[in-house]
């Protein structure tokens with residue numbers, strides 16, 4: 056998800072897709088996938104929403120290494136009717152929304168190098184596929200993602216893309232969910248990150264606040280470091296209902312002129328699970344690259 060007005064590379068199709076060319080990955084690239092996969096799957100049980108672990112099996116294909124989208128898509132299509140398509144990098148919002156509305160998830164095809172293992176500026180195939188695809192195998196979350204894509208088209212017409220982008224950021228990328236035994240992670244930006252998987256749940260620094268659609272749409276976010284606030288949903292069903300059943304046009308209108316809320320702010324109206332110390336954020340005086 057990005058605001059990007061690039062020129063389409065000549066090798067990309069009209070919808071910006073490109074072939075994955077799975078046969079061109081080298082042994083070192085497959086080994087990097089396997090290393091990251093093993094590192095995350097060892098750490099996630101107990102931390103991640105059970106639906107993510109249930110969906111993770113969809114990535115265990117007939118061969119190790121980076122998933123071949125052709126094989127993956129047969130399984131994903133069978134589960135929820137979604138597909139993964141490769142794109143050359145960040146794509147314009149309208150293209151992104153159109154793919155989601157048609158149950159297609161766009162993924163980068165490159166994988167990080169050993170030097171980038173914990174600091175990555177642009178999402179790679181590990182973030183896009185390991186982080187996002189397991190929940191696309193969950194029927195409720197799959198419907199939420201499609202609803203988001205449809206909402207994106209309308210937001211474009213209403214000049215409200217920035218508001219809607221915050222919803223994506225604080226749910227799909229950095230969302231927490233209430234589990235039977237406490238909070239759990241489900242956002243792709245967290246589950247694909249070794250360090251943020253721990254920080255988001257265990258560190259006293261960030262706020263953890265109950266999800267509220269209008270509140271989230273007003274809240275600024277960090278793109279250069281760990282989040283200062285995480286929003287907690289009660290269930291994927293609840294998230295889906297809040298998005299499908301909300302008429303966003305009056306919501307956008309009601310938010311017009313409302314001041315943005317800082318990434319670390321806590322409001323009197325918030326339902327707070329944890330009021331963060333912000334110690335971590337305050338210790339980082341110099342902007343750094345986003346931890347992967």
Ligand SMILES: [Fe+2]
Nearest residue numbers: 178228243244
């Ligand atoms: Fe992502």
